[in-house]
Amino acid sequence: MAVYDKQNFPVEKVRKYLEPGPVVLVTSSWENQSDIMTLGWHTILEFSPSLLGCMIASMNVSHDLIRNSGECVINIPTRELIDRVVAIGNSHGDEIDKFADNRLTAEPGCVVKAPLIAECFASFECRLYDGALVDNYNFFIFEVVKAHVDPQVELPATLHYTGEGLFRVMGEQTSDQHKKFKPEMLI
Amino acid sequence: MAVYDKQNFPVEKVRKYLEPGPVVLVTSSWENQSDIMTLGWHTILEFSPSLLGCMIASMNVSHDLIRNSGECVINIPTRELIDRVVAIGNSHGDEIDKFADNRLTAEPGCVVKAPLIAECFASFECRLYDGALVDNYNFFIFEVVKAHVDPQVELPATLHYTGEGLFRVMGEQTSDQHKKFKPEMLI
Numbered sequence: 512m513a514v515y516d517k518q519n520f521p522v523e524k525v526r527k528y529l530e531p532g533p534v535v536l537v538t539s540s541w542e543n544q545s546d547i548m549t550l551g552w553h554t555i556l557e558f559s560p561s562l563l564g565c566m567i568a569s570m571n572v573s574h575d576l577i578r579n580s581g582e583c584v585i586n587i588p589t590r591e592l593i594d595r596v597v598a599i600g601n602s603h604g605d606e607i608d609k610f611a612d613n614r615l616t617a618e619p620g621c622v623v624k625a626p627l628i629a630e631c632f633a634s635f636e637c638r639l640y641d642g643a644l645v646d647n648y649n650f651f652i653f654e655v656v657k658a659h660v661d662p663q664v665e666l667p668a669t670l671h672y673t674g675e676g677l678f679r680v681m682g683e684q685t686s687d688q689h690k691k692f693k694p695e696m697l698i
Numbered sequence: 699m700a701v702y703d704k705q706n707f708p709v710e711k712v713r714k715y716l717e718p719g720p721v722v723l724v725t726s727s728w729e730n731q732s733d734i735m736t737l738g739w740h741t742i743l744e745f746s747p748s749l750l751g752c753m754i755a756s757m758n759v760s761h762d763l764i765r766n767s768g769e770c771v772i773n774i775p776t777r778e779l780i781d782r783v784v785a786i787g788n789s790h791g792d793e794i795d796k797f798a799d800n801r802l803t804a805e806p807g808c809v810v811k812a813p814l815i816a817e818c819f820a821s822f823e824c825r826l827y828d829g830a831l832v833d834n835y836n837f838f839i840f841e842v843v844k845a846h847v848d849p850q851v852e853l854p855a856t857l858h859y860t861g862e863g864l865f866r867v868m869g870e871q872t873s874d875q876h877k878k879f880k881p882e883m884l885i
Binding site for chain 1: 711713714715717718719738741742743744749751752777781784787788828831834837853855857858860861862863865866867868869870871872874876877878879880883885
């Protein structure tokens with residue numbers, strides 16, 4: 512298992528890792544309870560403030576922990592964690608200790624109380640920014656308040672879910688297109 | 699250029715194609731104007747009704763066309779269209795005819811007036827479902843009302859944007875994980 516040396520990363524640039532659409536592992540904690548959930552329903556909403564929207568169904572223990580704490584951490588796993596991603600997505604936070612049972616290591620964050628996952632190359636500490644759509648759509652708008660990324664990981668082999676138990680892995684980079692971009696579009 | 703034979707696809711299953719996070723081409727029309735824009739900021743929100751959230755910045759011509767018409771089509775390009783995806787993302791709908799200038803073919807939809815793009819293997823006709831977050835976040839919640847997919851395309855080489863003019867292409871499928879899923883999770 513890879514060991515990552517995550518360093519501070521600019522929060523306004525987290526789209527680099529989230530916009531391609533990977534499955535993420537969301538950690539949360541409230542009082543004496545913590546949880547990890549798998550999540551594929553998320554989108555970047557803004558660069559600065561660094562906003563991220565996530566649909567977190569109310570049947571998940573994480574939903575309540577995040578509503579109560581107003582915080583979470585978005586961690587990005589890669590293909591070597593697929594067994595744990597699947598196991599976490601198919602267990603309930605009330606049944607097990609998701610860290611111990613999945614051999615994952617909790618690391619303390621800088622800003623929020625929810626833990627980072629050491630086995631993920633990127634972890635983004637988030638605070639709830641706007642909960643206006645939580646009641647109707649389970650849609651949480653978070654602000655990324657601190658980002659941690661291992662700069663050695665250049666082309667992460669992220670997992671992308673297509674339903675029915677099937678995943679794909681992110682592939683190669685295309686030729687660099689930046690010369691065809693208007694300068695103002697190169698954010 | 700591939701020629702696709704798109705057929706009806708169940709709207710509640712469009713997550714298969716959108717959840718992995720591809721860049722999409724959004725078409726819209728209102729009165730005598732039409733537009734195409736590239737979009738990477740989208741997420742599935744619900745299976746049934748088939749809901750999709752999209753952040754469409756107000757500087758895009760498409761933003762107004764979609765607000766006025768309450769409709770759009772989400773088309774999914776693959777890697778052979780990268781030049782056109784980049785060109786569309788770096789031009790303004792007021793300047794050019796985005797279909798003609800990019801050698802793209804408009805096909806009529808079944809339900810909405812916005813055109814489908816023939817050169818894309820999947821096209822999802824959408825109606826605006828909830829515009830409550832448009833003013834604050836440019837976030838449109840659409841319902842997919844009709845989906846068209848070429849069933850011959852099994853593992854589409856979709857494009858995924860990572861910023862700064864760089865794209866990655868979706869890669870291989872992992873081994874089938876469905877036996878590790880709880881039945882109720884195999885949606």
